[in-house]
Amino acid sequence: MAAFTLKINGREHQIDVDPNTPLLWAIRDNVGLTGTKYGCGVAQCGACTVHLDGQTLRSCSLPVSAVGKSEVTTIEGLNSKEGGAVQKAWAALDVPQCGYCQSGQIMSATALLELNPKPSDQDIDLAMNGNLCRCATYVRIRAAIHAAAKSLEG
Amino acid sequence: MNAHVKPATELSRRSLLKAGAGLVLGVYVARSGIAFAEDAPAAKSVNIVPNTFLVIGKDDTVTVLCKHIEFGQGPFTGMATLVAEELDADWAQMRADHAPSNPVLYKNLLFGVQGTGGSSAISNSYEQMRKVGAAAREMLVAVAADEWKVPAGEITVEKGVIKHASGKQSGFGAFAEKAMQLPVPANPKLKDPSEFKLIGKEGAVKRLDTIAKSNGTAEYTLDIHDPGTLTVLVARSPRFGGKVASFDASAAKAVPGVFDIKEVPNGVAVYAEGFWPAKTARDLLKISWDDSKAEKRGTDQLLNEFRALSKTSGALVKQEGDVEAEIAKGGRLIETEFVFPYLAHAPMEPINAFIHWKGDTASARYGSQFPTPDHAVIAQVLGLDISKVELKTILAGGSFGRRAQQSTHVAMELAQAAKAIGPGRPIKLVWTREDDMRAGYYRPFGVHRMRGVVRDGKIVAWADTIVGQSIMKGSPFEAMTFKDGLDSTAYEGSNDIPYAVPNFRCDLHQVDVGVPVLWWRSVGHTHTGYAVEAFVDQLLEAAGQDPVEGRLAMMADKPRHAGVLKAVAELANWKGAKVEAGRARGVAVVESFNTFVAQVVELSMGADGPVVHKVWCAVDCGVAVNPDIIRAQMEGGIGFALGHILYAQQTLDGGVPVSGNFNTYRSLRINEMPEVEVVVVPSTEKPSGVGEPGVPPLGPAVANAMAKLGLPRPTQLPIRPGDTA
Ligand code: FES
Ligand code: FES
Numbered sequence: 001m002a003a004f005t006l007k008i009n010g011r012e013h014q015i016d017v018d019p020n021t022p023l024l025w026a027i028r029d030n031v032g033l034t035g036t037k038y039g040c041g042v043a044q045c046g047a048c049t050v051h052l053d054g055q056t057l058r059s060c061s062l063p064v065s066a067v068g069k070s071e072v073t074t075i076e077g078l079n080s081k082e083g084g085a086v087q088k089a090w091a092a093l094d095v096p097q098c099g100y101c102q103s104g105q106i107m108s109a110t111a112l113l114e115l116n117p118k119p120s121d122q123d124i125d126l127a128m129n130g131n132l133c134r135c136a137t138y139v140r141i142r143a144a145i146h147a148a149a150k151s152l153e154g
Numbered sequence: 155m156n157a158h159v160k161p162a163t164e165l166s167r168r169s170l171l172k173a174g175a176g177l178v179l180g181v182y183v184a185r186s187g188i189a190f191a192e193d194a195p196a197a198k199s200v201n202i203v204p205n206t207f208l209v210i211g212k213d214d215t216v217t218v219l220c221k222h223i224e225f226g227q228g229p230f231t232g233m234a235t236l237v238a239e240e241l242d243a244d245w246a247q248m249r250a251d252h253a254p255s256n257p258v259l260y261k262n263l264l265f266g267v268q269g270t271g272g273s274s275a276i277s278n279s280y281e282q283m284r285k286v287g288a289a290a291r292e293m294l295v296a297v298a299a300d301e302w303k304v305p306a307g308e309i310t311v312e313k314g315v316i317k318h319a320s321g322k323q324s325g326f327g328a329f330a331e332k333a334m335q336l337p338v339p340a341n342p343k344l345k346d347p348s349e350f351k352l353i354g355k356e357g358a359v360k361r362l363d364t365i366a367k368s369n370g371t372a373e374y375t376l377d378i379h380d381p382g383t384l385t386v387l388v389a390r391s392p393r394f395g396g397k398v399a400s401f402d403a404s405a406a407k408a409v410p411g412v413f414d415i416k417e418v419p420n421g422v423a424v425y426a427e428g429f430w431p432a433k434t435a436r437d438l439l440k441i442s443w444d445d446s447k448a449e450k451r452g453t454d455q456l457l458n459e460f461r462a463l464s465k466t467s468g469a470l471v472k473q474e475g476d477v478e479a480e481i482a483k484g485g486r487l488i489e490t491e492f493v494f495p496y497l498a499h500a501p502m503e504p505i506n507a508f509i510h511w512k513g514d515t516a517s518a519r520y521g522s523q524f525p526t527p528d529h530a531v532i533a534q535v536l537g538l539d540i541s542k543v544e545l546k547t548i549l550a551g552g553s554f555g556r557r558a559q560q561s562t563h564v565a566m567e568l569a570q571a572a573k574a575i576g577p578g579r580p581i582k583l584v585w586t587r588e589d590d591m592r593a594g595y596y597r598p599f600g601v602h603r604m605r606g607v608v609r610d611g612k613i614v615a616w617a618d619t620i621v622g623q624s625i626m627k628g629s630p631f632e633a634m635t636f637k638d639g640l641d642s643t644a645y646e647g648s649n650d651i652p653y654a655v656p657n658f659r660c661d662l663h664q665v666d667v668g669v670p671v672l673w674w675r676s677v678g679h680t681h682t683g684y685a686v687e688a689f690v691d692q693l694l695e696a697a698g699q700d701p702v703e704g705r706l707a708m709m710a711d712k713p714r715h716a717g718v719l720k721a722v723a724e725l726a727n728w729k730g731a732k733v734e735a736g737r738a739r740g741v742a743v744v745e746s747f748n749t750f751v752a753q754v755v756e757l758s759m760g761a762d763g764p765v766v767h768k769v770w771c772a773v774d775c776g777v778a779v780n781p782d783i784i785r786a787q788m789e790g791g792i793g794f795a796l797g798h799i800l801y802a803q804q805t806l807d808g809g810v811p812v813s814g815n816f817n818t819y820r821s822l823r824i825n826e827m828p829e830v831e832v833v834v835v836p837s838t839e840k841p842s843g844v845g846e847p848g849v850p851p852l853g854p855a856v857a858n859a860m861a862k863l864g865l866p867r868p869t870q871l872p873i874r875p876g877d878t879a
Contacts, residue, residue, distance in 0.1 A: 020430075044816040097227070138823075
């Protein structure tokens with residue numbers, strides 16, 4: 001066990017855990033933020049996607065000891081204008097079905113738009129193909145990303 | 155009824171009294187904010203005492219208690235649409251939550267117990283929920299008439315506002331308490347469909363669960379962190395039917411955060427403060443397994459056995475004319491063997507469940523798809539009367555059939571794990587993805603051997619010998635699904651093909667294998683749909699007929715099959731379209747759960763296999779309640795089917811499941827998702843379900859498009875077995 005200070009959504013959290021604990025479980029079980037999901041534990045599904053210093057990260061595959069001073073953003077702390085546009089587009093198109101993958105989808109989609117305000121279909125494929133959706137809501141995810149990009153233009 | 159909180163017993167007695175009078179409605183003042191408001195800041199599940207279907211709050215909110223589990227297929231929105239339509243509510247005031255476990259009030263009218271399955275949510279609730287809305291409307295109007303001293307007939311209700319020409323008006327909340335005192339009308343007048351404002355109207359409603367599912371607040375079982383909760387991981391036998399011989403937990407016990415380790419009937423349970431310590435400790439357990447009764451066959455061996463059986467006749471399911479005599483007459487005999495793998499459901503949220511056993515009482519909370527049997531088994535294992543056990547269904551991260559456990563194995567494991575450490579601490583049973591993938595309950599492995607005769611451009615004989623495992627054998631559904639000792643879900647779709655063929659035979663070898671199997675999104679149609687639709691296409695090709703015209707010619711008495719087939723042909727411009735070089739199209743039509751779906755697939759061949767560019771889909775599900783949810787289910791069904799047809803299989807090596815995660819059990823990714831265009835065929839038939847029927851036609855349509863490119867139709871699925879992530 002060891003003490004760590006995690007900076008999540010702008011707040012510091014002290015936790016005392018096994019240094020190998022994946023960031024995902026520290027966020028969920030120790031910090032108590034449950035919007036970030038577990039789907040595979042091996043960086044294959046993207047349900048656990050968070051932002052680490054603004055970049056997408058599969059939180060199931062990074063030990064807490066490697067986070068250091070980096071800033072973590074989870075779905076609960078998503079407040080960029082791109083994040084808001086993505087969430088609005090998700091609602092307008094009723095993207096989610098079971099919803100379980102959608103925090104991860106939204107984190108990836110937001111990071112994409114923060115980097116690339118006008119992504120092509122191919123850009124979307126590249127940015128989003130690490131996020132599985134077993135309900136296969138992909139048609140709407142794609143449409144919603146384009147819609148969010150459009151809403152950010154004006 | 156007063157606005158303050160009533161004790162649970164009083165509320166349930168009251169509502170049961172009402173229900174006992176043959177009524178399905180209770181109106182009471184909500185005791186707190188309920189989940190799934192479009193504008194709710196945080197949609198946390200609220201435990202609701204057993205009530206009936208409708209809760210009208212003083213704040214005018216209308217909450218529908220949904221007896222079906224919401225795992226993406228849309229019953230929250232569907233049930234609320236039906237109620238709001240007849241109640242003349244405004245969509246913005248509608249909410250939904252899961253009904254608690256209570257088979258008297260909330261039984262599925264199709265199965266007689268509370269449960270979701272068979273794409274039945276809308277079909278079995280269509281009238282029931284409309285009556286709830288209509289009854290509540292009549293009661294509210296009666297109160298208004300009394301208060302305003304005007305005739306009830308002069309009162310109108312529109313978008314949640316009760317009005318009289320005198321200028322008097324009110325929302326629902328102000329009259330809810332008084333309405334509760336009135337007798338519930340047994341036969342309230344329902345609207346004529348021409349008066350519908352929400353049902354079947356494009357854009358009239360939005361999903362009630364979207365917001366909570368887009369901001370991380372929707373609560374799933376994995377998210378339950380009640381104070382003191384221990385996470386439980388169970389080490390289970392690697393082979394089906396294995397038992398613990400002995401185990402050494404000394405290293406595991408030393409892991410910080412581990413609370414206890416106990417043997418349970420299924421294996422060895424680790425109780426810890428959170429997932430990571432539990433997982434770390436479980437990995438350190440040393441267990442030796444007694445495999446004397448375990449299934450040790452691998453899928454290669456099963457295939458050899460099934461294949462040999464398929465060359466002999468099985469138990470007769472259906473026969474017309476004389477297939478063998480027709481074969482003897484000559485013509486072109488075509489024989490094709492289709493092999494279907496075991497498939498895992500792999501819902502995005504792996505299996506899990508929560509319970510707090512307090513000694514005299516217990517309360518469980520999880521995504522239970524069959525609350526009635528789950529509830530009973532929890533009470534039985536804990537030795538409690540069922541009235542002392544609460545079971546609340548909450549949102550689940552997908553199911554595809556996996557959470558409808560007729561064996562109640564998860565409820566049982568949950569209760570056994572609670573029992574093993576005794577009452578006090580709440581426990582959350584968590585399965586890892588690997589647990590979920592390797593635990594069985596698969597779509598059964600199976601073989602279809604098809605034989606057909608084409609003579610003079612016509613299909614004159616058709617035989618289908620199926621080898622497969624029964625899903626229903628030994629389950630509470632055996633009586634309902636077995637006919638003449640055979641599981642009808644093993645052959646559904648194969649015995650009643652929509653094509654008129656004069657000589658027909660379907661038979662089945664029902665084989666026992668020690669691998670637990672389960673219904674998987676569209677059940678028997680997952681394989682019969684493929685076998686029938688790929689084979690009919692093959693025969694039509696041999697007969698020199700067009701896949702659409704040829705099918706239609708044999709469907710004279712199947713108007714709804716023909717209807718969707720024509721609709722999809724028109725949508726895709728089947729006859730006139732100029733298909734790009736290197737691409738080809740295939741078609742298939744399958745009815746499942748009384749819903750008819752036809753799909754046209756356009757694909758090309760990439761370096762590693764087919765690349766599907768577009769799918770056109772026509773669906774006839776009777777009255778379309780929520781067109782956008784129907785479209786969403788077709789899109790999702792298509793993507794789900796395509797991923798499995800291309801990549802998915804669970805193989806067994808000496809009885810041990812090989813795939814444990816998405817790196818080997820490949821799932822469709824966004825870059826592989828085709829464009830989808832859906833047409834909902836207008837219909838006045840009784841509404842039927844859409845959760846499953848989008849799945850079956852996709853696979854054979856892919857196979858048939860490949861054939862158009864001169865390739866063989868894949869006869870062993872998946873199409874790209876070696877492909878991993
Ligand atoms: S849980 Fe991290 S990628 Fe699946
Ligand atoms: S919405 Fe269910 S997994 Fe994506």
